[in-house]
Amino acid sequence: xxxxxxxxxxxxxxxxxxxxxxxxxxxxxxxxxxxxxxxxxxxxxxxxxxxxxxxxxxxxxxxxxxxxxxxxxxxxxxxxxxxxxxxxxxxxxxxxxxxxxxxxxxxxxxxxxxxxxxxxxxxxxxxxxxxxxxxxxxxxxxxxxxxxxxxxxxxxxxxxxxxxxxxxxxxxxxxxxxxxxxxxxxxxxxxxxxxxxxxxxxxxxxxxxxxxxxxxxxxxxxxxxxxxxxxxxxxxxxxxxxxxxxxxxxxxxxxxxxxxxxxxxxxxxxxxxxxxxxxxxxxxxxxxxxxxxxxxxxxxxxxxxxx
Amino acid sequence: xxxxxxxxxxxxxxxxxxxxxxxxxxxxxxxxxxxxxxxxxxxxxxxxxxxxxxxxxxxxxxxxxxxxxxxxxxxxxxxxxxxxxxxxxxxxxxxxxxxxxxxxxxxxxxxxxxxxxxxxxxxxxxxxxxxxxxxxxxxxxxxxxxxxxxxxxxxxxxxxxxxxxxxxxxxxxxxxxxxxxxxxxxxxxxxxxxxxxxxxxxxxxxxxxxxxxxxxxxxxxx
Numbered sequence: 001x002x003x004x005x006x007x008x009x010x011x012x013x014x015x016x017x018x019x020x021x022x023x024x025x026x027x028x029x030x031x032x033x034x035x036x037x038x039x040x041x042x043x044x045x046x047x048x049x050x051x052x053x054x055x056x057x058x059x060x061x062x063x064x065x066x067x068x069x070x071x072x073x074x075x076x077x078x079x080x081x082x083x084x085x086x087x088x089x090x091x092x093x094x095x096x097x098x099x100x101x102x103x104x105x106x107x108x109x110x111x112x113x114x115x116x117x118x119x120x121x122x123x124x125x126x127x128x129x130x131x132x133x134x135x136x137x138x139x140x141x142x143x144x145x146x147x148x149x150x151x152x153x154x155x156x157x158x159x160x161x162x163x164x165x166x167x168x169x170x171x172x173x174x175x176x177x178x179x180x181x182x183x184x185x186x187x188x189x190x191x192x193x194x195x196x197x198x199x200x201x202x203x204x205x206x207x208x209x210x211x212x213x214x215x216x217x218x219x220x221x222x223x224x225x226x227x228x229x230x231x232x233x234x235x236x237x238x239x240x241x242x243x244x245x246x247x248x249x250x251x252x253x254x255x256x257x258x259x260x261x262x263x264x265x266x267x268x269x270x271x272x273x274x275x276x277x278x279x280x281x282x283x284x285x286x287x288x289x290x291x292x293x294x295x296x297x298x299x300x301x302x303x304x305x306x307x
Numbered sequence: 308x309x310x311x312x313x314x315x316x317x318x319x320x321x322x323x324x325x326x327x328x329x330x331x332x333x334x335x336x337x338x339x340x341x342x343x344x345x346x347x348x349x350x351x352x353x354x355x356x357x358x359x360x361x362x363x364x365x366x367x368x369x370x371x372x373x374x375x376x377x378x379x380x381x382x383x384x385x386x387x388x389x390x391x392x393x394x395x396x397x398x399x400x401x402x403x404x405x406x407x408x409x410x411x412x413x414x415x416x417x418x419x420x421x422x423x424x425x426x427x428x429x430x431x432x433x434x435x436x437x438x439x440x441x442x443x444x445x446x447x448x449x450x451x452x453x454x455x456x457x458x459x460x461x462x463x464x465x466x467x468x469x470x471x472x473x474x475x476x477x478x479x480x481x482x483x484x485x486x487x488x489x490x491x492x493x494x495x496x497x498x499x500x501x502x503x504x505x506x507x508x509x510x511x512x513x514x515x516x517x518x519x520x521x522x523x524x525x526x527x528x529x
Contacts, residue, residue, distance in 0.1 A: 081461070082461070086508065108461055108463065108468040108469070109461070110470070110477075111460055111461065111470070111477060111478050113478045122460070122461060122462075124461050124462045124463070125508075125509075125511065126508045126509070127461070127462075127463040127464055127465050127466070128463075128465075128468075129464075129465035129505055130464070130465065130505075130506075130507065130508040133505065133507070133508070134508065145508060161469060162469075163469030166467070166468075166469045166470065166471050166472065167467075167471050167472055167473055167474065167484070167487065168467075168471070168474075168487055168490055171467070171486075171490055171502070174502055174503060175467075177503060178465055178502075178503060178505055181503070181505060182505050190469060237469075237470035237471075237472050237477035238469040238470050238471070238472065238477070
């Protein structure tokens with residue numbers, strides 16, 4: 001065990017872990033964070049707190065993580081490379097750990113072009129792989145990125161993202177290997193609709209033994225509507241939504257689409273359970289947190305194990 | 308080369324409006340190559356300004372001159388005989404040239420006529436693209452000759468990110484994914500294994516992180 005993280009304990013004990021997501025509000029509205037977190041209490045093992053997702057300014061992931069921690073849940077603090085240099089990152093990581101937050105996800109971050117401040121500088125002092133390395137050294141070598149000794153080291157359970165659906169496909173297993181070499185303890189994948197392609201990626205992952213070096217949490221998302229399915233299929237870079245999913249959503253009347261989306265999600269989880277190397281699920285029900293309980297219930301993931 | 312584009316005429320008119328006699332300076336290097344501020348562009352801008360000022364009912368005298376390079380003090384000295392007869396100078400050189408003029412002639416207002424953009428290369432006739440950001444520690448030897456700092460929108464040194472689609476960057480179909488290009492080159496060179504090496508965090512001091520940079524060649528300095 002590398003940390004005291006509850007998420008690590010669950011995974012190390014061999015249970016399928018379940019994580020979900022909470023996007024902080026675009027304003028100083030802590031009650032909204034509290035409300036969202038209530039839907040996830042007792043349902044998931046950790047809650048990802050996004051960091052200026054889609055390059056739109058929101059309450060900081062650190063602040064929202066603290067609120068979630070105070071509600072008794074287990075935050076998974078996301079940090080992108082886009083908005084902070086390495087000093088600010090290390091300061092935030094130490095700060096987060098000082099509140100007892102011990103899970104984090106190291107990400108590149110969506111380009112500012114997509115958000116509400118396209119005129120801002122994209123920082124990218126370091127990239128996500130260098131961030132993983134930095135956090136690993138802070139934790140295990142107890143040093144800052146610049147080399148000086150770090151007393152009061154943050155014992156973070158280090159996560160990264162993986163996208164089996166981005167191009168070039170042939171690189172995607174190697175990229176996971178790079179992240180693991182840098183120190184990633186677990187990864188969460190981009191949401192999976194194309195299970196066949198995910199299986200192909202997992203074959204490559206297993207061939208290199210990477211599933212044994214790192215816990216892989218398979219990402220899933222319930223489509224709220226046909227419009228949502230189409231949007232994800234066409235407008236989100238790095239997402240693979242097969243036409244048959246869109247067609248299935250289109251085949252049911254509007255008032256039944258949400259239900260169909262949840263059903264597809266549950267079916268996907270059942271298929272993913274059978275894939276060797278999948279250590280858990282990351283359920284991204286964006287602005288639909290109330291559905292996570294139903295999804296977990298129907299997918300046989302409740303009650304959550306106590307460790 | 309350094310690329311630049313001419314500023315909109317309206318902005319340039321605002322700069323020259325208060326003056327009667329302008330010295331309009333072109334540069335024979337980079338801005339000539341990208342057709343922004345060479346001899347020809349000096350001529351075009353001089354006509355444009357004169358016509359605009361006439362329309363407003365005022366006259367303006369524009370003396371045109373093009374230097375070999377405006378970033379070299381030796382060439383800037385050539386302006387001594389013509390500087391007194393000008394109320395103000397407008398330079399069509401890149402920012403380096405404009406500043407050289409301003410530093411040499413401290414009591415003359417100096418205005419830029421172009422927006423200096425990037426260090427780049429020509430892709431084809433009339434098209435220039437960013438290639439180098441002067442990071443001061445060139446890593447082209449380990450990235451198959453493609454720069455991830457200048458050509459990756461997130462300057463990833465261990466890319467690509469999850470947004471790479473069909474060889475394009477997530478920000479636009481017009482922009483190549485630099486890491487796709489790097490990967491293709493590594494494959495062509497049989498160096499795929501190199502991709503697995505994690506490039507460590509960059510020391511940005513050589514790239515301007517230590518303040519404005521200077522190169523001093525003792526063997527050449529007087």
